[in-house]
Amino acid sequence: MSSKRPAVILLSGGLDSTTVLAVAQRDGFDLNALSFNYGQRHDREVDAARIIARHYGVIRHEIATIDLRMFGGSALTSDIDVPKGRDVKHDARVPITYVPARNTIFLSYALAFAEVIAARDIFIGVNALDFSGYPDCRPEYIRAFENMANLATRLGTEGAPIHIRTPLIDLSKADIIALGRSLDVDYSMTTSCYDPAESGDACGECDACQLRLAGFSGAGVADPIAYVKSRRTATS
Amino acid sequence: MSSKRPAVILLSGGLDSTTVLAVAQRDGFDLNALSFNYGQRHDREVDAARIIARHYGVIRHEIATIDLRMFGGSALTSDIDVPKGRDVKHDARVPITYVPARNTIFLSYALAFAEVIAARDIFIGVNALDFSGYPDCRPEYIRAFENMANLATRLGTEGAPIHIRTPLIDLSKADIIALGRSLDVDYSMTTSCYDPAESGDACGECDACQLRLAGFSGAGVADPIAYVKSRRTATS
Numbered sequence: 001m002s003s004k005r006p007a008v009i010l011l012s013g014g015l016d017s018t019t020v021l022a023v024a025q026r027d028g029f030d031l032n033a034l035s036f037n038y039g040q041r042h043d044r045e046v047d048a049a050r051i052i053a054r055h056y057g058v059i060r061h062e063i064a065t066i067d068l069r070m071f072g073g074s075a076l077t078s079d080i081d082v083p084k085g086r087d088v089k090h091d092a093r094v095p096i097t098y099v100p101a102r103n104t105i106f107l108s109y110a111l112a113f114a115e116v117i118a119a120r121d122i123f124i125g126v127n128a129l130d131f132s133g134y135p136d137c138r139p140e141y142i143r144a145f146e147n148m149a150n151l152a153t154r155l156g157t158e159g160a161p162i163h164i165r166t167p168l169i170d171l172s173k174a175d176i177i178a179l180g181r182s183l184d185v186d187y188s189m190t191t192s193c194y195d196p197a198e199s200g201d202a203c204g205e206c207d208a209c210q211l212r213l214a215g216f217s218g219a220g221v222a223d224p225i226a227y228v229k230s231r232r233t234a235t236s
Numbered sequence: 237m238s239s240k241r242p243a244v245i246l247l248s249g250g251l252d253s254t255t256v257l258a259v260a261q262r263d264g265f266d267l268n269a270l271s272f273n274y275g276q277r278h279d280r281e282v283d284a285a286r287i288i289a290r291h292y293g294v295i296r297h298e299i300a301t302i303d304l305r306m307f308g309g310s311a312l313t314s315d316i317d318v319p320k321g322r323d324v325k326h327d328a329r330v331p332i333t334y335v336p337a338r339n340t341i342f343l344s345y346a347l348a349f350a351e352v353i354a355a356r357d358i359f360i361g362v363n364a365l366d367f368s369g370y371p372d373c374r375p376e377y378i379r380a381f382e383n384m385a386n387l388a389t390r391l392g393t394e395g396a397p398i399h400i401r402t403p404l405i406d407l408s409k410a411d412i413i414a415l416g417r418s419l420d421v422d423y424s425m426t427t428s429c430y431d432p433a434e435s436g437d438a439c440g441e442c443d444a445c446q447l448r449l450a451g452f453s454g455a456g457v458a459d460p461i462a463y464v465k466s467r468r469t470a471t472s
Contacts, residue, residue, distance in 0.1 A: 062306055070298055071352040101348035104388045108344040112337035116307040141387040148380035152340045152372045 006030040006119040007165075008110045011061075013048030015190045015212060016125030016168055019180040021056055023167045024123050026183055032117060033061045034110050038068045038099075044200060048191045055189065060117070064109050068099055084195075084205035103136035107145055107164065114162065115155045122149075123165045129172055142166055173215025181221065188224035201226045242266040242355040243401075244346045247297075249284030251426045251448060252361030252404055255416040257292050259403045260359050262419055268353060269297045270346050274304045274335075280436060284427045291425065296353070300345050304335055320431075320441035339372035343381055343400065350398065351391045358385075359401045365408055378402055409451025417457065424460035437462045 007029035011017045024031055033056075035049040046063060053061040103126065110122045126137040135141060146164040150156035168176050180187065192212045193202035202209050204227040216223040243265035247253045260267055271285040282299060289297040339362065346358045362373040371377060382400040386392035404412050416423065428448045429438035438445050440463040452459040 064303065064306060066302060067300065068348065070300060071349050099348075100351035101344055101389055104347060104384070105341070105344040108337055108341040111340060112304065112335075113307050115336035135390055135393045136388045138387065141384065144380070144384035144387045148340070148377065148384045151374065151377040151380045153337055154371055157371045 004030060005121065006032055006059075006117050007121040007123055008032050008034055008114045008117070008119050009058075009123040010106055010110055010125065011035050011049045011053060011058075012125070013045040013052060013190060014125070014192050014208075015173075015180070015187060015215075016127060016176060017049075018052050018187070018190045019176050019183070019185055020123045020125040020167055021052065021058075022180060022183040022185045024121075024165075025056055029121060031056055031058045032113065032119060033058045034106075034113050035061070035063045036106060036109070037063060037065045038102075044191050044196060048189060052189050055186075062113060066105065066109075068102065068105070071100060084203070085210075101136070103134075103141075104145065107149075111149050111153060111162070115153045118155060120155065120160055120162050121165055122162065123167070125168050126166050127168045127171065127173075127176070129170070137169075139166070139169055142169070172218065173211050174218030177215050177219040177221065181219070186224075191225070197228045199226075199228075201228045203228055240266065241357065242268055242295075242353050243357040243359055244268050244270055244350045244353070244355045245294075245359040246342055246346055246361065247271050247285045247289060247294075248361075249281040249288060249426060250361070250428050250444075251409075251416070251423060251451075252363060252412060253285075254288050254423070254426045255412050255419070255421055256359045256361040256403055257288065257294075258416060258419040258421045260357075260401075261292055265357060267292055267294045268349065268355060269294045270342075270349050271297065271299045272342060272345070273299060273301045274338075280427050280432060284425060288425050291422070298349060302341065302345075304338065304341070307336060320439065321446075337372070339370075339377075340381065343385075347385050347389060347398070351389045354391060356391065356396055356398050357401055358398065359403070361404050362402050363404045363407065363409075363412070365406070373405075375402070375405055378405070408454065409447050410454030413451050413455040413457065417455070422460075427461070433464045435462075435464075437464045439464055 007024050009021050009024050009031060011021055011033040012035065021031065033053045035046055037043060037046050107124060114122050126142065128138050142164050146162065149162045156162045171179065192208045194206040194208050195203045197203065202225055204213065213223060243260050245257050245260050245267060247257055247269040248271065257267065269289045271282055273279060273282050343360060350358050362378065364374050378400050382398065385398045392398045407415065428444045430442040430444045431439045433439065438461055440449065449459060
C-alpha cells in the first residue's frame with residue numbers, strides 16, 4: 001500500500017483500538033485518530049488515547065465531545081450501576097453497558113472526519129466474538145454502515161469506495177493480544193475498565209475487565225496494568 | 237395509526253422540518269423532537285425549533301450540542317463565505333454549504349434517542365429535488381441508513397423494523413409549502429437563511445433563501461418572514 005493514504009482510526013484508549021492503530025500503521029496508512037469524550041464516568045480513556053496517539057506519531061488527533069447521557073439508557077453514561085461479576089461468556093443478552101447507537105454515532109463522526117481529509121479507510125476495533133451482545137459489533141452491521149457511508153458522502157459517491165476496516169472482528173481477545181504483541185504494542189498505555197477506582201486501578205470485575213483478563217490469560221502473558229487487588233480477592 | 241406510537245422528528249427550525257413535524261402530528265404519533273446546536277454561525281435555528289416544539293406540544297425536545305466545526309470543510313460551520321446568488325436550480329455540484337456527513341450524524345443521534353424511547357419511526361425533512369447536490373438527501377441514502385439502523389440497535393434487531401420517514405423527499409419546495417398550509421403550519425415561526433443579518437432578517441440571496449422564496453412564489457403565497465430588502469435590491 002502507498003504510504004500516503006490517510007486513514008481515520010477510532011481510538012478509545014483501550015486494548016482493541018490501540019491494536020487497530022498498530023495494524024493501520026503496519027499497513028502503511030497515514031494515521032489520523034478520533035476519540036470521544038462522551039460523558040463517561042471518567043476521562044481516563046481520553047487521557048490514554050492522547051498518550052497512545054503521541055506514541056504512534058498520529059498526524060491529527062481529534063477529540064469530539066458528545067453527550068450521550070442526554071438520552072439515558074446505559075450504565076456507562078447514566079446513573080445505573082455497572083454490573084460486576086456477570087457471566088460475560090454465556091450471557092447472550094444485550095448488556096446494560098450497551099450505549100444506544102454508540103458505534104453508529106462514532107462511525108458517523110469518523111465519516112465526517114474522513115470526508116474532510118479524503119480518507120477512504122476508517123478503522124474500528126469492533127469484535128464480534130467477545131461482544132456478541134452488542135448489535136453494532138456484528139459484521140452485517142459494519143457492511144451496512146459501509147454501504148450507507150458510500151451513499152452519504154461526496155467522497156463515497158465520487159471515486160473509490162470508502163471501507164470500514166475491522167481487523168479484529170473475528171479475533172478472540174487472546175488473538176487480539178497476540179496480534180498486538182507481534183506489532184510491539186505496549187498495553188500498559190491502554191485502559192479498559194468501565195468502573196476504575198479513584199487511584200485509576202481497574203476494578204477487575206466489570207465485563208471489560210473480565211474480557212481483558214481472560215484475554216491476557218488466554219494469550220499466556222501478564223496484563224501490565226494495575227488492578228484493585230483487595231476488591232477482587234474479596235469477591236472471588 | 238395508534239395515537240400511542242412515539243416518533244422522533246429531526247427539527248431544525250426550518251420550513252421543511254416544521255412541515256414534517258405537522259405531518260407526524262397528523263399521522264397520530266406522539267411527538268419527540270431532536271435539534272442540534274452544531275456550530276452554526278447563529279443560534280436562531282435552535283430558538284425557532286424551541287418555539288415550534290412548544291407550539292406542537294412536543295413531549296420531549298432534546299437539543300444536542302455537537303461541534304462539526306472541528307473537522308472544517310463547510311461554509312456553514314467554518315470561516316468560508318456563504319455563497320450568494322448561486323444558480324441553485326442549475327448547478328449540480330455539491331455546494332460548499334454541504335456539511336460532511338451531517339445527515340448521517342443527525343440520524344445517528346435520532347437513532348440513539350429512538351432506541352431509548354422505543355420509537356420505531358424517525359422523521360427527517362430531506363428533499364431530493366431541491367437539494368440534489370447533497371448526497372445525503374437521496375432516497376437510496378435514506379434506505380441504506382434505515383437498513384443499517386435495523387442492524388445497529390437492540391430496538392431494530394428485536395421486533396418490528398425501524399423506519400426512516402421522509403414525507404418531503406419527492407416534493408418541490410412549493411409542494412412542501414402547500415402541504416404545510418393544508419396542515420395549518422405557521423411559517424412565520426420558521427427560519428431558513430444561512431447568513432441572516434444582525435436584525436435576524438433573512439439575506440434573501442443564499443441557497444436556502446433562494447429555494448425558500450422560489451417555493452413561496454411557486455405556491456402562490458407570501459413568505460411571512462422578514463428579508464433584508466436593501467441588500468436584495470442592491471444586487472438583483
